[in-house]
Amino acid sequence: MNERHALHRWLGLTLLLALGPAAAVLPARFALLLALPLLAAVHGLRRQAAPLGRRAHLLLSLVCLAGWAWIFQGRWRSAAAVIGFLALVLALKWLERAPQRLQRDTLILLLGACVLGALGAVHHVAAVGLAALGLMVCALVATLAALHGAARPGRMALRLVAGALPLAALLFLLMPRVPGPLWDIGLGVGLPLGLNVPRGSAGLGGEARLQPGGPRSQRLEDGTVLVARFDGYRPPASQLYWRGPVLARFDGRQWLPAAWWGERGRQMAAGHRRAAAWRASVDGRGSPLRYHLRVAAHGQHWLYGLDLPASLPAESYLSRDWQLLSMTPLREESSYTGQAWLDWREREPRLSDADREEALDWPADPQNNPRLRALGRQLAAGAADERVRLARVLAHFDRAHYRLDGKAVAHPGPALYDRFVFDDRAGSADQYAGAFVLLARAAGLPARLVTGYRGGRLMGATDYVLVKQSHAHAWAEVWLSGHGWTRADPADAVSAPRERTPAGSAEPTAGRAPAAPPPAARTPAGPDTPAAHDPWRDALDRWVLHYDAERRDHMLQAIGPLRSAAPLHQGLLLLVGLPALALAAHAAWRRRQQARQAPWRRGWQLLVRRLAAVGLHTEPGDCPSRLLERLQGRPEPWAGVAAPLVRTWIDWHYGEPAPMRLAPGATPATARAIAAGRDWLRQVQRFRPQAFRSVR
Amino acid sequence: MRRPRWLQGPQGPRPSRRHLRPTPAGACLLLLVGVLLLMAINEANNLLYALAFLLLSVLGMATLQTALALRGLRLTALEAPPVHAGDTGLLSIRVDAGPRARHGLRLSLAAQAPGPVAAAQPVDDLPAGGSVVLSLRWPAGTRGWQSLPGLQVETTQPLGLARARLRQAAPLQRLVWPRPADAGPQRAAAARARQAAGGQDFSGLSSWQAGDSPRRLHWRAWARGGPPMVKRFDGEAGAEAVRLDWQSVGGDAEQRLSLLTRRLLDIDAARQPWLLQLPGSTPVQGPGSAARLRALARLALHRPGAGRDGAEPT
Numbered sequence A: 001m002n003e004r005h006a007l008h009r010w011l012g013l014t015l016l017l018a019l020g021p022a023a024a025v026l027p028a029r030f031a032l033l034l035a036l037p038l039l040a041a042v043h044g045l046r047r048q049a050a051p052l053g054r055r056a057h058l059l060l061s062l063v064c065l066a067g068w069a070w071i072f073q074g075r076w077r078s079a080a081a082v083i084g085f086l087a088l089v090l091a092l093k094w095l096e097r098a099p100q101r102l103q104r105d106t107l108i109l110l111l112g113a114c115v116l117g118a119l120g121a122v123h124h125v126a127a128v129g130l131a132a133l134g135l136m137v138c139a140l141v142a143t144l145a146a147l148h149g150a151a152r153p154g155r156m157a158l159r160l161v162a163g164a165l166p167l168a169a170l171l172f173l174l175m176p177r178v179p180g181p182l183w184d185i186g187l188g189v190g191l192p193l194g195l196n197v198p199r200g201s202a203g204l205g206g207e208a209r210l211q212p213g214g215p216r217s218q219r220l221e222d223g224t225v226l227v228a229r230f231d232g233y234r235p236p237a238s239q240l241y242w243r244g245p246v247l248a249r250f251d252g253r254q255w256l257p258a259a260w261w262g263e264r265g266r267q268m269a270a271g272h273r274r275a276a277a278w279r280a281s282v283d284g285r286g287s288p289l290r291y292h293l294r295v296a297a298h299g300q301h302w303l304y305g306l307d308l309p310a311s312l313p314a315e316s317y318l319s320r321d322w323q324l325l326s327m328t329p330l331r332e333e334s335s336y337t338g339q340a341w342l343d344w345r346e347r348e349p350r351l352s353d354a355d356r357e358e359a360l361d362w363p364a365d366p367q368n369n370p371r372l373r374a375l376g377r378q379l380a381a382g383a384a385d386e387r388v389r390l391a392r393v394l395a396h397f398d399r400a401h402y403r404l405d406g407k408a409v410a411h412p413g414p415a416l417y418d419r420f421v422f423d424d425r426a427g428s429a430d431q432y433a434g435a436f437v438l439l440a441r442a443a444g445l446p447a448r449l450v451t452g453y454r455g456g457r458l459m460g461a462t463d464y465v466l467v468k469q470s471h472a473h474a475w476a477e478v479w480l481s482g483h484g485w486t487r488a489d490p491a492d493a494v495s496a497p498r499e500r501t502p503a504g505s506a507e508p509t510a511g512r513a514p515a516a517p518p519p520a521a522r523t524p525a526g527p528d529t530p531a532a533h534d535p536w537r538d539a540l541d542r543w544v545l546h547y548d549a550e551r552r553d554h555m556l557q558a559i560g561p562l563r564s565a566a567p568l569h570q571g572l573l574l575l576v577g578l579p580a581l582a583l584a585a586h587a588a589w590r591r592r593q594q595a596r597q598a599p600w601r602r603g604w605q606l607l608v609r610r611l612a613a614v615g616l617h618t619e620p621g622d623c624p625s626r627l628l629e630r631l632q633g634r635p636e637p638w639a640g641v642a643a644p645l646v647r648t649w650i651d652w653h654y655g656e657p658a659p660m661r662l663a664p665g666a667t668p669a670t671a672r673a674i675a676a677g678r679d680w681l682r683q684v685q686r687f688r689p690q691a692f693r694s695v696r
Numbered sequence B: 001m002r003r004p005r006w007l008q009g010p011q012g013p014r015p016s017r018r019h020l021r022p023t024p025a026g027a028c029l030l031l032l033v034g035v036l037l038l039m040a041i042n043e044a045n046n047l048l049y050a051l052a053f054l055l056l057s058v059l060g061m062a063t064l065q066t067a068l069a070l071r072g073l074r075l076t077a078l079e080a081p082p083v084h085a086g087d088t089g090l091l092s093i094r095v096d097a098g099p100r101a102r103h104g105l106r107l108s109l110a111a112q113a114p115g116p117v118a119a120a121q122p123v124d125d126l127p128a129g130g131s132v133v134l135s136l137r138w139p140a141g142t143r144g145w146q147s148l149p150g151l152q153v154e155t156t157q158p159l160g161l162a163r164a165r166l167r168q169a170a171p172l173q174r175l176v177w178p179r180p181a182d183a184g185p186q187r188a189a190a191a192r193a194r195q196a197a198g199g200q201d202f203s204g205l206s207s208w209q210a211g212d213s214p215r216r217l218h219w220r221a222w223a224r225g226g227p228p229m230v231k232r233f234d235g236e237a238g239a240e241a242v243r244l245d246w247q248s249v250g251g252d253a254e255q256r257l258s259l260l261t262r263r264l265l266d267i268d269a270a271r272q273p274w275l276l277q278l279p280g281s282t283p284v285q286g287p288g289s290a291a292r293l294r295a296l297a298r299l300a301l302h303r304p305g306a307g308r309d310g311a312e313p314t
Helices: A002-018 A028-047 A054-071 A079-095 A099-123 A127-147 A153-174 A182-188 A264-270 A275-279 A353-359 A370-380 A386-399 A416-424 A429-442 A490-494 A535-545 A549-557 A567-597 A599-613 A624-632 A637-654 A668-686 A689-695 B024-043 B046-068 B185-197 B219-223 B253-269 B289-301
Strands: A224-231 A241-250 A255-257 A282-284 A289-295 A316-318 A324-326 A334-340 A344-346 A447-454 A464-468 A472-480 A484-488 B016-022 B074-079 B088-096 B105-109 B121-123 B131-139 B144-147 B151-155 B162-168 B173-177 B202-207 B229-233 B242-245 B274-277 B284-286
Touching (some): A002 A028, A002 A079, A002 A099, A002 A153, A028 A079, A054 A079, A079 A099, A099 A127, A099 B024, A099 B046, A127 A153, A127 A535, A127 B046, A153 A549, A153 A567, A182 A224, A182 A464, A182 B024, A241 A353, A241 A429, A344 A484, A370 A386, A370 A416, A370 A429, A386 A429, A386 A490, A429 A447, A429 A472, A472 A490, A535 B046, A567 B046, A599 A637, A599 A668, A599 A689, A637 A689, B024 B046, B074 B151, B105 B131, B144 B289, B173 B289, B242 B253, B253 B274, B253 B284, B253 B289, B274 B289
Antiparallel strands (some): A224 A289, A224 A464, A282 A344, A289 A334, A316 A324, A472 A484, B074 B088, B105 B121, B151 B162, B202 B229, B274 B284
8 A cells, every 4th residue: 555655656747847847938827736736645645545436536537627717817828838738738637546456547648648748848848848858768767666666665756767878968968959840841852842831820920010029829739931042052040030021110019010011002013013223222241041941821921031131032022121921911822032241231221201201200109118218318429430339229228137038928008118128028029020110219229120031940851941931030131320220139239158059159140231230230249259158058958959960960960970971871980889889888887786696506516617728627516615624635825815815705604694695675684785795805816826826 | 189200300399489470450551551652653643652651661660679679589498396196287398588678578487388278478678698597387297208399479569560579499308296095084083183183292213214304314323433324203103104105095007096196195284104105116125206206207207007006097
């Protein structure tokens, strides 16, 4: 009975730890709901009986279900709701103890715990989650050991997991990182698969308005929005800005496009219908990048040209603010071949007064983020140069300890950006971009908000880049006289060094201006500024949480045989080499253990062998005392050395008690016996009768 | 189907065989690891990679420990007393732990043993270097020599994720006597009556024969230097020895052997003299435990068609 309670406790602990990674996703109210089954369980443990009768269990299940439905009202298919439901089901199942199906139920619950932990880990990658998962595996092993009748499951689990850790670490570090998702591999090799975007609101990057810090799509799926194939050079993902809606107006609550956006005719008239028209006014560095882009149907006009488009696909035009737009809404999946300059500058940048006014507009409303406005003015004070002002604005986000948190949801209301910049200090990329634009405007810099997608998933050895909904991004553009519109991405300024890609650390995107970037704009935001960071956390981030293919390649550079091997060969080497290595290590460890545990037996065999070599044979069944008698009858000098050795062995072998024959434990008598045995073994090893003979 | 000779190796079939298989629980966990890896690749999520690889390594370590749990273990079949066909006899086995302590092993006969499956015997808490003698139930087959199909020991220690099995040939044979025919009611009653009536009053001495009980030896006569003599009691010395021969019973060969066995047992239990004469073999004379064993062995090993059976060939 007691053992079963131990088993249930371990099982409960496993489930609780499995909830660890998901803790950040679940609302606090959910903890109260989950406490119900836990309280029932504690109650049951105290009574040493099944915690609940069938009726009470049914009632509790209904209450939990109702509570779940209430908490996740209206978003039952969200990730948090799914995780919460699974957690509740597992907790209720845990409560129901059916002794006749103990083995099966325990196994189901353990597997469920793993799935729960995995779902949580998908949504929140953090050190806490890693620790929780590690402990969960320990508890899982302990549960299995308890189920299997181990006397001390916890200790056994620790030993097993500690033994498994090196192997797991090697596998983790050496596993080739296949760029996923797996169903994207088809897209990644150019199979004609349709792009599948979940229906619903397009969200950031797909709408001509932006609610700052609005709720993100928290669904489990993440649709592919764009599939790009590059001819020749494929740039690093962090340099890919897929330009979507440009939002220049802020009405105090949300961002809206420029005033002329709704008037299609005016827009077309003002934009460029022929590529030559704007290619003449733009200085692109090098030859333009060629790419082929598939755009999922979204029902709007944007073609998401790579910043900055150098050519026009058929039936499209480039708006004044560099949006690549289709003549007709994209109601079906479309594709086009485009060109783009990643590095460019305008030859003679000009900003009309109307545009400047719009880009500096700040609705006069006392509730419209007054603190932010004051900060902007303060930053602008004493700095006539626009670039110095830009640098100061960027530096504010770098120095003031902000945290990039893609899941943070801002509560709408007045002075939203004030609250974000001065109080919360954590938010998603679009909040940073919005705050940056407002701050720049307050500092007298014309600025606008650009939304779209940034980056993409590079597909292994192919030329494909897949852009997912989760790559939705917002950044800012600032007007610098003499340079024109200059991109500034405050998300790069705030992101801690650990969140940057290792290779990306060489190229700061913040303030990376088209052509000759203003030096002042780059330096303060540069990631080279050493931040006070815990080196342990940094290492954890780099080697575990955000370990990627790039870092793996860097590491493998150091290992000769793996350097040039293809991924397949690496995988094979891994599959064969690692188990062999593990087996060899285990054999060595085992031999050491045996040598430590059985000195008497080993010594005796050695002694018999050595004596046989000089003509004193012992049959396996012979009594050792007979050997002693024979030794005493021998005239050779080695007989006098061997006799006490044999006597000691006889004393041990027939002595009472013989602690060596017990399983090794921690009793002092055993330890003494082991030490004595090792002593004796050393003496036997030194004893060489043949050496005596040669001396004679 | 038998393997060709060249595949069997120099010593015929291998003396011991090891199996290592995942249990259903282990297979489920392996499947889960596969799913986790797919999820990890899909999401490019390092936590999932870490979880999957940690589980995989734990699974590997547990499997390794399961495999090692049987290493160095020695099984020796000691003895198996003869038994009647259809009965279940005992087999004593010595288990030597070898270099490590053993827990949670299950010892049984190798699975190919005919007849009902014998229950496994648990081996627990055997310290390193220790040994233990266990008895296994071994169901008897048909009469004659029955060789041990081999011994099997298996374990799912430490976590029940993998099952290691060691099958070891054990060169041991036991004799299976014919199954005694069901005792008819009258015959059994008669035997009881004979047993109750006879055997108490001393009636004389007769010369000693192999198989006679030492308790009946007439020590004084022997001490005087004469040939060994045994005491005879009423109801046996005087009675004519019951002849148990092929013609005294009916049926086919096996039925006859079965009936003869039954009568032999009954008569011997009543300590009446008997004489067993099977076609093609020398007669055996009883009573006495040694004689009974010899006679049972004759019955067990009787070859159908040997000598002049007088029965239809079977």
